[in-house]
Amino acid sequence: MIPNCTFSCVVFPRYLTVAMPKKVRFAVDAERCVVMQNFAERGWIQVSPQEDWNIYWARTQGCRDVFRVDNRFRLRDDQMVNHFPNSGEISRKDRLVRNWNIYCRSWKKNKGSLQDMDFLPTTYILPGDYSMLVEAVKRETGAMWIVKPASSSQGAGIFLINKLGMLRRLSWESKPSSHSSILSGSYVVSKYIDNPLLIGGKKFDLRMYVLVTSFRPLKAYLHRQGFCRFCTAKYTTSVHELDNNYIHLTNVSIQSQGGEYNCMHGGKLSVENLRLFLESTRGKEVTEKLFASISWLIMHSLKAVVPVMANDRHCFECYGYDIIIDNRLKPWLVEVNSSPSLFFTTQKDYFLKLKIVDDVLSIVLPPDGFPSAKWDKTPSRRAMGDFDLLLDEELAAS
Incomplete structure (x- = not known):
């Protein structure tokens, strides 16, 4: 039977510096049943993120707040968090593509071949790569492309196109005030694995x-x-x-x-x-x-x-x-x-x-x-x- 897991949400803290506790003290900023179950089985003590903790299981934003430049708090040796400060470099779709393209250029320069690196579909970042996308769509008539907001999750805002006109129509229908640009915000458009x-x-x-x-x-x-x-x-x-x-x-x-x-x-x-x-x-x-x-x-x-x-x-x-x-x-x-x-x-x-x-x-x-x-x-x-x-x-x- 799955246990009943209902926990209250908490907000980001003003940290305290106190003597190291005898037991691990943890904080969370969202309802995460399997995380809480693991902590409970270890006999750990739950505290608010406003209190002193040893492990903070946070959202990505909570982690970024910990490492904010204007936050004078510094983590002690007995404190850990579950994200790296700028994890968006790999989890944001546009940044992953940019970092991957840089890596591939270096790989080609040193290794001479990209044959072993061909596992990211052809992808363009909008609005910057729009002209290149236009050429690609014209060149590959009838091909399917998948359009994704760069920072979305759970499938939000994703749609498929096979004509460039569909990109314009869908973006303008959903963003009626954005006629001056193709899309509002950063998007990635990838060749669809059909x-x-x-x-x-x-x-x-x-x-x-x-x-x-x-x-x-x-x-x-x-x-x-x-x-x-x-x-x-x-x-x-x-x-x-x-x-x-x-x-x-x-x-x-x-x-x-x-x-x-x-x-x-x-x-x-x-x-x-x-x-x-x-x-x-x-x-x-x-x-x-x-x-x-x-x-x-x-x-x-x-x-x-x-x-x-x-x-x-x-x-x-x-x-x-x-x-x-x-x-x-x-x-x-x-x-x-x-x-x-x-x-x-x-x-x-x-x-x-x-x-x-x-x-x-x-x-x-x-x-x-x-x-x-x-x-x-x-x-x-x-x-x-x-x-x-x-x-x-x-x-x-x-």
Whole structure:
């Protein structure tokens, strides 16, 4: 039975500096059942963010407030937060694209080929890249493009186009006062992956969880228990269905509103079952190659933001990677979420996310379980739980 989890919201604090408490004191700024459950099982003491805490599990904005230039508070060695100060460098779609393009230029200069780096769909950032987008749409007549607000989440504001006129019409209808510009705010327009791998005739994407404990040196872990998120309607590329989100967008927040949504399994399939399906239909060798490519994709997307990421020894972050697999078993990076949803739709979903948070805490905390920014965050194999080491530049250099 899923426990009843109702917690009051709190606001950002004026921090206090007091003697280190005997027990871990934690604060949260939103209702997160699986986080609270993990803290309770460890016997930790909840405090308001206005009080003295050792771990602050915050929204990204809450973390940015901690590190504001005009905030004179400085974190002690026994305090940790669950985001890096500028995590938007990888989680904002426009910044991810910019950082990735810079990384690829450097890779090409040093390696000479981008063949191994082809896992981000052709993408343009509006309004700056509008002229290049126009040329691309003209050049690839009839191709489908997906338009996304740069900083949105849960599928908000996303739509598909196959003609440039659709971009103008949709933006002007939704923003009647913005005729002077193509779109209000920053958008990304990506070549739509129109040949996705289908299971049961339906499109899905893959949600993978990646923990980063340091960007310099880069230390990252990949969790084994990701899952697939399925659309509720069968896939088609018909131009008459471009605006049917139940066909094209896998976000649970969208699919759960449809009449075909199954509350029993939540429209999800575990990574373990996906592996078994692919091994039985495509073979073990190609399946292993696919998951090796996914690890490669994640590792280099993290390396791409290392030069711009504000690394801080008090920080850790668990990212939610969204990946599309095409019918040739090639993975494509869709986006990276700095606050992947910890809301659960089924009991299985609840235990999965409870386990992920437990494993995160076991890795980022020293063996004695008390937060310490001085600790080198090098856990034992047992402490890693279902996380596997993706990359540790410190170990690789030793």
